[in-house]
Amino acid sequence: AQKVTQAQTEISVVEKEDVTLDCVYETRDTTYYLFWYKQPPSGELVFLIRRNSFDEQNEISGRYSWNFQKSTSSFNFTITASQVVDSAVYFCALSERISNFGNEKLTFGTGTRLTIIP
Amino acid sequence: DGGITQSPKYLFRKEGQNVTLSCEQNLNHDAMYWYRQDPGQGLRLIYYSQIVNDFQKGDIAEGYSVSREKKESFPLTVTSAQKNPTAFYLCASSIVGVTYNEQFFGPGTRLTVL
Numbered sequence: 409a410q411k412v413t414q415a416q417t418e419i420s421v422v423e424k425e426d427v428t429l430d431c432v433y434e435t436r437d438t439t440y441y442l443f444w445y446k447q448p449p450s451g452e453l454v455f456l457i458r459r460n461s462f463d464e465q466n467e468i469s470g471r472y473s474w475n476f477q478k479s480t481s482s483f484n485f486t487i488t489a490s491q492v493v494d495s496a497v498y499f500c501a502l503s504e505r506i507s508n509f510g511n512e513k514l515t516f517g518t519g520t521r522l523t524i525i526p
Numbered sequence: 527d528g529g530i531t532q533s534p535k536y537l538f539r540k541e542g543q544n545v546t547l548s549c550e551q552n553l554n555h556d557a558m559y560w561y562r563q564d565p566g567q568g569l570r571l572i573y574y575s576q577i578v579n580d581f582q583k584g585d586i587a588e589g590y591s592v593s594r595e596k597k598e599s600f601p602l603t604v605t606s607a608q609k610n611p612t613a614f615y616l617c618a619s620s621i622v623g624v625t626y627n628e629q630f631f632g633p634g635t636r637l638t639v640l
Binding site: 412417443445450451452453454455458499501513514515516517518519 | 566567568569570571574584614616618628629630631632633634636
């Protein structure tokens with residue numbers, strides 16, 4: 409069965425510090441996708457990144473970076489120079505193909521609540 | 527602007543009543559999904575639909591029902607058979623294709639059973 413583990417329930421850091429959110433996954437699929445979503449207090453999930461299982465290159469987008477390591481089944485997310493606006497719950501998710509039409513089911517981790525202290 | 531709308535934002539229901547949550551999208555997406563979120567937990571899939579007039583059960587479909595009569599709309603009914611319906615409900619949609627496409631989420635509906 410698919411599983412996503414986000415062991416860090418809550419993290420607090422002072423503004424401008426770097427912070428890394430951990431994500432470990434389990435799957436038997438050889439092809440899969442990993443995602444990170446941000447959930448601000450408003451509740452809507454905001455898509456941040458998608459990574460497929462064949463692409464282990466790290467990705468950087470502004471202050472955000474992601475480290476995908478297939479050998480350890482991890483897909484960690486780092487925020488550099490954190491800002492108060494980064495305060496949110498962050499979810500890691502793993503795809504599972506559910507049909508021949510090409511769409512997938514997402515298995516979510518339990519989320520990490522990140523608080524940036526001004 | 528394209529997006530997903532959910533209404534109402536907050537919903538209160540008495541025990542034993544059915545209630546319907548609305549989800550509309552103008553993204554021209556074929557697939558739509560309903561998730562439930564409980565405090566301190568991740569999202570769990572209730573139902574999904576890949577095309578009009580077709581839908582499938584997710585992991586926690588008991589006590590829920592859906593319909594997909596139009597591409598743009600995927601309403602969720604929480605029936606009296608759902609034992610613990612108080613939760614945050616999120617609707618999502620995505621393109622259907624050979625490679626996976628990310629799901630886009632609506633703002634959610636918070637349902638409270640009194």
